[in-house]
Amino acid sequence: MRPVKAVDTEDKDLILGFKRGEADAFDRLMALHTDKVFALAWGVLMNREDAMDAVQEVFIKLYRSLPRFSETDNVSAWLYRVCLNHCIDRKRRVKTSRTELTDDDWERLQGHESDEPEYRAYQSEVGRVIRSAVDKLPERQRVVFILRHYRLLSINEIAQAMGCSSGAVKAHLSRATAHLRDRLTGTIVFGVGEVGRK
Numbered sequence: 001m002r003p004v005k006a007v008d009t010e011d012k013d014l015i016l017g018f019k020r021g022e023a024d025a026f027d028r029l030m031a032l033h034t035d036k037v038f039a040l041a042w043g044v045l046m047n048r049e050d051a052m053d054a055v056q057e058v059f060i061k062l063y064r065s066l067p068r069f070s071e072t073d074n075v076s077a078w079l080y081r082v083c084l085n086h087c088i089d090r091k092r093r094v095k096t097s098r099t100e101l102t103d104d105d106w107e108r109l110q111g112h113e114s115d116e117p118e119y120r121a122y123q124s125e126v127g128r129v130i131r132s133a134v135d136k137l138p139e140r141q142r143v144v145f146i147l148r149h150y151r152l153l154s155i156n157e158i159a160q161a162m163g164c165s166s167g168a169v170k171a172h173l174s175r176a177t178a179h180l181r182d183r184l185t186g187t188i189v190f191g192v193g194e195v196g197r198k
Contacts, residue, residue, distance in 0.1 A: 011075040018066050026066070030059055033076065036153060037083050040161060043143035044087035046135070054090065058083045080153075080161030133183045141176035148173055 010032065017025035037058055041051035061082055062075075069075070134142060143162070147153045148169075155173075159166045 008074065008076075012071055015066060015069050015071075015073075015075070026063060029062075029075070033079055034059075036076075036147075037079055039147055040080060040083050040143070040153075041087050043146040044084065044139070045091060046142075050090065050094075051087075054083060054087050057086055074160075076157060077160040080157065081163070084161050084163075129184065130180075133180050136183070137176050137179055141172050141179065144169055144172040145176040145180075 011029065014025045014029040014032075018029070034055060038051055038055050041054035041058075042048065045051050045054065058079060062079065065078075069078075134145060137145060140162070144158055147158050147161070148155070153161070155166045155169050158169045162169065
């Protein structure tokens with residue numbers, strides 16, 4: 001994950017470019033944030049198609065709002081907040097069925113970190129077991145776990161998205177990890193040690 005300051009600087013440059021009428025500025029801004037927004041949307045909605053629709057809606061809102069952005073506005077925080085609110089509203093209006101992500105979707109969330117055969121074998125053998133356990137977590141724990149452990153958002157970014165303190169995020173993450181360890185004990189070796197990371 002790139003340092004937050006570097007992302008913020010790039011965001012600001014692209015916003016300025018958008019305001020100057022640069023044709024590709026918005027596309028580049030979208031490319032920087034799409035995976036994180038998708039992960040947040042799926043973490044709440046647990047439905048791939050609904051999450052993709054939410055991403056589209058969020059970026060339409062961003063496009064319309066960008067002319068009013070100032071240099072001090074945090075694009076990431078704005079996107080996470082708008083996405084979370086949109087998904088919660090959608091969930092209240094429409095009762096959706098929970099569906100698992102495809103293998104391609106989960107690889108997108110995790111990033112293409114390694115092409116080693118052992119890594120691919122590990123994913124194919126235990127990936128579905130882990131996914132099933134994550135699906136059964138309480139909603140806030142599930143959202144926090146997905147956003148944190150698939151290398152998407154920092155603790156502070158998750159706190160911004162969920163409108164809570166970083167301490168609350170760490171507590172949800174700790175509970176989620178404990179639940180998963182309980183459920184997966186005897187099935188696979190599972191260890192997560194990122195709770196304290198920023």
